Amino acid sequence: MERGRIVVVGGGFAGVWAAMGAAHALNRFGASDAAEVTLINPDPFHVIRVRCYEAELDAIRVPLDRVLAPIGVKHLAATATAIDARRRMVSLRPSGCADGMDAVGYERLILCAGSSLQLPAISGLAEHSFDVDSCDGAARLAWHVAALAEPGIDAAGRWTAVVIGAGLVGLEIACELPARLREVRDRAGGVGEPVRVLLLDRATEVGGAMGQAAAIPLRAALEAAGVEALGGTTVSAADAGGVVLGSGERIAARTVVSATGMRASPLATTLGVPLDPLGRVPVDTYLRVADAEGIFAAGDIASAVADDAGHKTVMSCQHARPMGRVAGFNAVCELLGREAERVRFSAPGYVTVLDLGPWGAVYTSGWERAELVASGSRAKAIKRKINTHRIYPPLDDREAILEAGAPLSQPAPSARA
Ligand SMILES: Cc1cc2nc3c(=O)[nH]c(=O)nc-3n(C[C@H](O)[C@H](O)[C@H](O)COP(=O)(O)OP(=O)(O)OC[C@H]3O[C@@H](n4cnc5c(N)ncnc54)[C@H](O)[C@@H]3O)c2cc1C
Numbered sequence: 001m002e003r004g005r006i007v008v009v010g011g012g013f014a015g016v017w018a019a020m021g022a023a024h025a026l027n028r029f030g031a032s033d034a035a036e037v038t039l040i041n042p043d044p045f046h047v048i049r050v051r052c053y054e055a056e057l058d059a060i061r062v063p064l065d066r067v068l069a070p071i072g073v074k075h076l077a078a079t080a081t082a083i084d085a086r087r088r089m090v091s092l093r094p095s096g097c098a099d100g101m102d103a104v105g106y107e108r109l110i111l112c113a114g115s116s117l118q119l120p121a122i123s124g125l126a127e128h129s130f131d132v133d134s135c136d137g138a139a140r141l142a143w144h145v146a147a148l149a150e151p152g153i154d155a156a157g158r159w160t161a162v163v164i165g166a167g168l169v170g171l172e173i174a175c176e177l178p179a180r181l182r183e184v185r186d187r188a189g190g191v192g193e194p195v196r197v198l199l200l201d202r203a204t205e206v207g208g209a210m211g212q213a214a215a216i217p218l219r220a221a222l223e224a225a226g227v228e229a230l231g232g233t234t235v236s237a238a239d240a241g242g243v244v245l246g247s248g249e250r251i252a253a254r255t256v257v258s259a260t261g262m263r264a265s266p267l268a269t270t271l272g273v274p275l276d277p278l279g280r281v282p283v284d285t286y287l288r289v290a291d292a293e294g295i296f297a298a299g300d301i302a303s304a305v306a307d308d309a310g311h312k313t314v315m316s317c318q319h320a321r322p323m324g325r326v327a328g329f330n331a332v333c334e335l336l337g338r339e340a341e342r343v344r345f346s347a348p349g350y351v352t353v354l355d356l357g358p359w360g361a362v363y364t365s366g367w368e369r370a371e372l373v374a375s376g377s378r379a380k381a382i383k384r385k386i387n388t389h390r391i392y393p394p395l396d397d398r399e400a401i402l403e404a405g406a407p408l409s410q411p412a413p414s415a416r417a
Contacts, residue, residue, distance in 0.1 A: 004035040004335045007090060007104060008073075008328070009080045009267065010112035011041030011064050012049060013320035014299025016393055018110045020405030021328025023071035027402050035335055037073045038104065039064070040080055042095045045135070049114075050317050051387050052138035053172040053355070055180055060135060062392065070398040071405075076104065080113065082270040085292045108294050108331040111281065112324060113265035115300035115315055120260055124238040129164070129258040132173050141257065145180055148254060149188040157242050157252030159185050159195045163259055164235055164243075166201035167209055168354055170259030171218070174199040175225045175357030177255070197226065198251065200233040210354065211369030214362045217376065221356035262315050264301045271295070276303050278315065285344045287327040296331050298323035307348040311367050317391055319347055322409050329407040343407040351412045353383050365412070373415050382413050 008018045019039045026032045045061040052060065064075050077095040084091070090109065094100025117133035119125055130141040148158055159181050163174040174197055181195045199206060199222070206229035207218045222229050234246035242253040264279035271292055275281060280303040281289050287304060289295040299320035304313045313319040326345045333342045351373070353363045361379035365371040374382060390413065394400035 003033065004107040005105065006035050006037045006108045006110065006328075006331050006335065007106040008037065008039040008110045008112060009090065010114055010265075010299070010301075011039055011046050011075070012112060012114045012299060013317040013391070014114065014301075014324040014327075015039055015041065015110070015112035016046045016064070016067055017321045017324030017405065018112055018296075018298055018328035018331075019068060019073045020071065020393060020401055021325035021407055022110075022332050022405075023073055023328075024325075024402050024405030024407070025329045025332035029332070029336060029338065031332075031336055032072065035107075035332065038076055039068060039073055040076045040078050040090070040092065040104070042077065042079045044075065044077065046393070047135045048387070048391060049134065050391065052132040052135065053169065053176055054387075055142070055176060057135070057138055057142060059388070060138070062395070066395040067393045067401060070396055071401050076101070080267055083109065083111070083267065083295070085271060085295060088294060106294070108296065108335050110324075110327045110331055111267065111271075111289070111295060111297040111301055112299045112320075112327075113267045113301050115262040115264050115278075117258060118261050118263040119258055122235055122238060125164075125235075125256075125258060128238045128240050129256040131258050132169065133262070141255075144255065145184055148181070149184045151188075153254070154241075157254045159190070159193055160242075160251070160253040161197045161255035161257065162235075162243050162251055162253040163197065163199045163257045165259035165261065166199050166203070166206040166229065166231075167259060167261060168352070170199060170201070170257075171207055171210070172355050173257055173259060174227045175221055175355070175359070177257075178225050178227065179358055181255075195226070196228065198228045198230055198253070200230045200235060200245075202232065202234050204231045206231045210352070210362065211364060213370055213372040214354075214364050214375075217360075217362045217372070218356070221359035221362070224359040225357045262300065268297075268301050278303070286330045286342050287323060287345050288330070294334075296327040298327040304345050306350070307346065311350065313347065314350065318351070321391065322347055322407075325405055326407045328405065347409055349412055353379065353386055353413065355380070355383050355387075363413075363415070382415070386413055
């Protein structure tokens with residue numbers, strides 16, 4: 001019998017866990033020979049993207065082979081450029097070698113191409129700002145900050161950073177930057193020279209999205225880190241020496257970081273189905289794309305109903321991993337004609353655990369982030385555990401990887417560190 005082909009596009013949280021979910025299902029049904037699972041990702045790493053704001057980046061790249069090879073999933077080093085749902089083909093741009101495959105067919109496709117930073121149309125921002133949206137972006141910022149120690153750098157704004165956007169990512173990187181700049185300043189012999197980090201947002205209340213329960217800890221953390229929060233502030237231009245605010249004021253800053261929100265991968269547009277305002281593909285309870293036979297989607301590129309109250313999934317690794325597991329599992333069920341065993345996606349109980357630099361972290365529960373579960377050093381210990389253990393797939397151990405791929409939802413992180 002010819003083997004069916006399941007193709008996963010993307011090697012992030014949704015894609016890796018989708019491949020694990022598919023391998024889990026094939027193993028559970030004793031059908032490992034019935035299908036071949038291939039994961040398409042441009043490079044050979046699974047990036048732990050949520051850690052890109054951290055100073056230490058060594059552990060954020062996990063070799064894909066250490067997760068995929070033990071469970072028999074192939075990695076194809078390529079970028080998917082378009083999907084032809086009618087012909088069940090994915091067009092590819094191979095990474096590195098020009099003579100790689102330029103298309104691959106599938107019986108079931110799981111779209112997990114994620115999202116990326118959406119820059120507003122501000123003059124000079126694309127050329128002169130950094131980001132922590134990807135591993136490459138985080139590495140560029142780290143090199144830039146380290147290079148500030150080199151002699152001969154203009155003093156104006158040398159130890160000043162401007163972070164544009166006070167959403168969750170903006171808050172995390174803003175709280176990290178003062179210590180990173182101080183360390184480089186001291187290395188450069190500038191001990192005592194003032195370090196400034198400004199966190200700008202057009203919303204009046206900086207960090208308002210974290211909800212009222214987190215407002216007091218948030219203010220304490222920003223104050224402890226010495227971050228100047230400027231609400232109701234827009235940026236009209238950026239250049240190598242700083243930014244110009246909407247008011248016309250110029251801020252000299254060698255380091256400008258954009259944290260202006262995420263938008264789903266443009267690959268979603270090639271499906272030809274209506275997308276939500278974030279560019280995401282709506283999926284049903286089995287994570288199938290309506291009107292696109294054989295296609296599932298998971299993670300930041302998809303929007304699913306998460307609970308009985310109708311909340312939609314949030315672009316988060318919290319949702320990407322379980323969505324991936326369920327999509328992978330259901331793709332196998334469909335391929336094997338075991339529709340009755342498909343699993344409905346459900347993710348009740350949304351939580352947020354936000355790192356706030358040396359002061360600690362804040363842990364809230366609820367879609368409106370109404371309940372404060374923990375803050376300060378206790379929340380920081382929980383965040384460390386999440387960032388270094390909870391969100392990593394097991395490596396090398398076939399049984400452990402297959403077990404972790406079960407289409408289950410994970411309980412919220414324990415409130416005890
Ligand atoms: C600094 C930062 C902090 C964050 N903190 C948190 C947090 O605390 N908690 C939380 O839940 N979420 C957090 N997030 C959000 C979280 O990282 C994303 O929601 C999550 O990464 C989504 O997973 P994904 O697999 O859908 O997409 P991604 O992680 O973006 O992975 C997509 C993958 O697909 C690949 N890809 C893209 N396009 C193609 C293509 N055309 N062909 C082939 N491959 C492709 C990419 O290379 C990548 O490997 C944070 C994000 C950032 C940037």
